[in-house]
Amino acid sequence: MGIKTFQQAISEALALEMERDERVIVMGEDIVGGSGADGEMDAWGGPLGVTKGLWGKFGDRVLDTPITESAFIGAAIGAATTGLRPVVELMFIDFMGVCFDQIFNQAAKFRYMFGGKAETPVVIRTMFGAGLRAAAQHSQCLYPLFTHIPGLKVVVPSTPYDAKGLLIEAIRDNDPVIFCEHKLLYTQEGEVPDEAYTIPFGEAAVVREGEDLTIVTLGRMVHRAVEAAEALAGSGIDCEIVDLRTTSPMDEDAILESVENTGRLVVVDEANPRCNIATDISALVAQSAFDALKAPIRMVTAPHSPVPFSDALEDLYIPTAASIEAAARELAEYRS
Amino acid sequence: MSGALHAVTMPKWGLSMQEAKIVEWKVPVGGEALSGDEVVDIETEKIAAAVEARHSGVLRRHIAQEDDVLPVGALLAVIAGADATDSEIDAFVADFQASFVPPDPTASEVGVPTDTVDLSGGVIRYLRRGDSGDVVILVHGFGGDLNNWLFTHEPLAAEHVVYALDLPGHGGSTRDVGDGSLEDFADTLSDFMAALGIANAHLVGHSMGGAIALTFALAHPDLTASLTLIGSAGLGAEIDGTYIDGFVHARRRRDLKPHLEKLFSDPSLITRQLVEDVLRYKRLDGVQDALATVAGQLFPGGRQAAVLRDQLDQLMLPVQVICGVEDRIIPPSHALGLPADVATHTVTGAGHMVQMEASAEVNRLIRDLAG
Numbered sequence A: 001m002g003i004k005t006f007q008q009a010i011s012e013a014l015a016l017e018m019e020r021d022e023r024v025i026v027m028g029e030d031i032v033g034g035s036g037a038d039g040e041m042d043a044w045g046g047p048l049g050v051t052k053g054l055w056g057k058f059g060d061r062v063l064d065t066p067i068t069e070s071a072f073i074g075a076a077i078g079a080a081t082t083g084l085r086p087v088v089e090l091m092f093i094d095f096m097g098v099c100f101d102q103i104f105n106q107a108a109k110f111r112y113m114f115g116g117k118a119e120t121p122v123v124i125r126t127m128f129g130a131g132l133r134a135a136a137q138h139s140q141c142l143y144p145l146f147t148h149i150p151g152l153k154v155v156v157p158s159t160p161y162d163a164k165g166l167l168i169e170a171i172r173d174n175d176p177v178i179f180c181e182h183k184l185l186y187t188q189e190g191e192v193p194d195e196a197y198t199i200p201f202g203e204a205a206v207v208r209e210g211e212d213l214t215i216v217t218l219g220r221m222v223h224r225a226v227e228a229a230e231a232l233a234g235s236g237i238d239c240e241i242v243d244l245r246t247t248s249p250m251d252e253d254a255i256l257e258s259v260e261n262t263g264r265l266v267v268v269d270e271a272n273p274r275c276n277i278a279t280d281i282s283a284l285v286a287q288s289a290f291d292a293l294k295a296p297i298r299m300v301t302a303p304h305s306p307v308p309f310s311d312a313l314e315d316l317y318i319p320t321a322a323s324i325e326a327a328a329r330e331l332a333e334y335r336s
Numbered sequence B: 001m002s003g004a005l006h007a008v009t010m011p012k013w014g015l016s017m018q019e020a021k022i023v024e025w026k027v028p029v030g031g032e033a034l035s036g037d038e039v040v041d042i043e044t045e046k047i048a049a050a051v052e053a054r055h056s057g058v059l060r061r062h063i064a065q066e067d068d069v070l071p072v073g074a075l076l077a078v079i080a081g082a083d084a085t086d087s088e089i090d091a092f093v094a095d096f097q098a099s100f101v102p103p104d105p106t107a108s109e110v111g112v113p114t115d116t117v118d119l120s121g122g123v124i125r126y127l128r129r130g131d132s133g134d135v136v137i138l139v140h141g142f143g144g145d146l147n148n149w150l151f152t153h154e155p156l157a158a159e160h161v162v163y164a165l166d167l168p169g170h171g172g173s174t175r176d177v178g179d180g181s182l183e184d185f186a187d188t189l190s191d192f193m194a195a196l197g198i199a200n201a202h203l204v205g206h207s208m209g210g211a212i213a214l215t216f217a218l219a220h221p222d223l224t225a226s227l228t229l230i231g232s233a234g235l236g237a238e239i240d241g242t243y244i245d246g247f248v249h250a251r252r253r254r255d256l257k258p259h260l261e262k263l264f265s266d267p268s269l270i271t272r273q274l275v276e277d278v279l280r281y282k283r284l285d286g287v288q289d290a291l292a293t294v295a296g297q298l299f300p301g302g303r304q305a306a307v308l309r310d311q312l313d314q315l316m317l318p319v320q321v322i323c324g325v326e327d328r329i330i331p332p333s334h335a336l337g338l339p340a341d342v343a344t345h346t347v348t349g350a351g352h353m354v355q356m357e358a359s360a361e362v363n364r365l366i367r368d369l370a371g
Helices: A006-020 A054-061 A069-081 A093-113 A143-147 A160-172 A221-233 A252-262 A277-288 A311-317 A321-332 B086-099 B153-157 B182-195 B208-219 B241-249 B253-261 B272-283 B287-298 B309-314 B359-370
Strands: A002-005 A024-028 A062-064 A085-092 A123-128 A153-155 A177-182 A189-192 A205-208 A213-217 A239-243 A246-248 A265-269 A298-301 B006-009 B019-025 B038-043 B048-052 B057-062 B069-071 B075-080 B114-119 B122-129 B135-139 B161-165 B201-206 B224-230 B319-324 B342-347
Touching: A002 A006, A006 A024, A006 A054, A006 A085, A006 A160, A006 A189, A024 A054, A024 A069, A054 A062, A069 A085, A069 A093, A085 A093, A093 A123, A093 A143, A123 A160, A143 A153, A143 A177, A143 A246, A143 A277, A153 A160, A160 A177, A160 A189, A205 A221, A213 A221, A213 A252, A213 A321, A221 A239, A221 A265, A221 A321, A239 A252, A252 A277, A265 A277, A265 A321, A277 A298, A298 A321, B038 B075, B048 B359, B057 B086, B075 B086, B114 B182, B122 B153, B122 B182, B135 B182, B135 B208, B153 B161, B153 B359, B182 B208, B201 B208, B201 B359, B208 B224, B208 B287, B208 B309, B224 B359, B241 B253, B241 B287, B253 B272, B272 B287, B319 B359, B342 B359
Parallel strands: A024 A062, A024 A085, A085 A123, A123 A177, A153 A177, A213 A239, A213 A265, A265 A298, B135 B161, B135 B201, B201 B224, B224 B319, B319 B342
Antiparallel strands: A002 A189, A153 A246, A205 A239, B006 B075, B019 B038, B019 B069, B038 B048, B057 B075, B114 B122, B122 B161
16 A cells, blocks of 8 residues: 555556556557667657556566557457457547547447357556647547447546556456546555556445535546535535446445435536537436426536637636536526 | 543554544533543534543633534543632643644654564554553454544553554454364464564453454463453354355445444444444455355354353352343353353443443443453
């Protein structure tokens, strides 16, 4: 046990699973030698150094790929069907577009179309989210797209502890898993056991208990919600925060139980507002917990716009603790 | 006079406790408090329980009010003789507050209070408290760890050297449980004592830990000073097999919580954080297998495999049995009909976790027997 970063937690999960199961391989761009590394092996470890050190321990089970997402994602899926358990890193979630057939039409469908006889134990690790001044093509929150597809499991961790336990669960899972890492969380610190452990999919974490209002959120927004809840507590508004951890499967019970208790719901989702996780949860609550609601549901999301390159506009684009707080206050003061 | 003034302070129950809320005063201002009496109910993020008086006297002042949230070590009340003057108490409070430094919440794990020892069967984590007096060893039950004695470590440490260990398969100790038998666990206990140079100890066992302590005492009466068996296994065949099975197999909060609630007379003591802590332990690789091995060995088919009550009269040492009247895991009737020289204490308002739900009474009974 010790204090570790989100990045270390992921790295540790990969190393432990590679140690435990020789079928586990990792592949991706720049994860071994890397750009500018002048041929030196293990120089880079991916754009954020997450896989650094693995090549020294596991050699050829760590594969550098060309910059051809469509090819290496397809290769990883194919390798999974032959019995390997690849963890493939697709640097930015924004580049998934060129791999949709491999992911949506192949990996996600094999188990179903082969009558349960085929397994595709592949994990696609990918960075998402705004805030790194990386502009419109490197900053999106595309987990709603994958959540939409039956046959995929989608993980969006918010803490180092969850990242490690959920990644090990993902690697041991026999279905394709899209593992989404917010790029501003890699330096987040928290207590992480040294040993391997697994967190089951479809179990949300209640990171704060409260009686007045429920905030359902995920990924980086969990931390902004906690900030907002602390400010609201000063005004006597007691928020419960539900961190989804996985969007597919989704822990509907945890959401409904909380809203049935508080009667007020704010959903915070960094994704664009149409057909995102916030709309999905709002529909669930409107359909299944309507009688419990004391106020309308509020969604706090990014606007329906590409992520701006301008620093000032990007800061405005991302939901903030202040925007979450304002939505919560509005509901707390709402009288029907 | 100042020697007769005593501070009641916020205890530290476990590694992560930083602060707690004052729920209710049990002794009013002007009321008499005997050492070991429950003075005030407090609530941490993990559990609610009572703070005990460490000295006898008159409770002269409540410093904390109900609903206050105060850090570990903070002054809660002053106990003094009836003859202490108000100005003496004012000065005592002022002195205390002037020198009190709340713990730094960011300084995690500074001076880690647990230690480890490497035995032939693997690493064992333990906690040691107290500097002098007889040795008391606390042995937790199935699925527990040394934190099950949260409310016992400090109160006993005033006059004893207290050890609490994590059994193999539990807490921070090795996952290797061998064949999971009582004899294996008892061997770990004797290895533990040998490694730490403990020649003789008062053994206190809870639940499965009681059966282990009893097995140990029967094999090593020379190393055992006394035996306190709390909600103990090994005294009858019945046990709630659905609890054992549920505890071993539950992976999710919703599945685990109803089982944990069976442990207490008051199920509201099971906080979300407590469930999360148990889940975090159960999620570690190897834990579920270890628990399943132990359960298969000791509780096959939902019955206790070892019933040792007929061997109690072989023990030529002080033995007491404590049980909660509302124990739903092991029937409290197992504490009845024991040999006449075994002292039996039944505690009302407590379930299986007697040492947590009625800590003041259990601590007093342990102190009484251990001298």
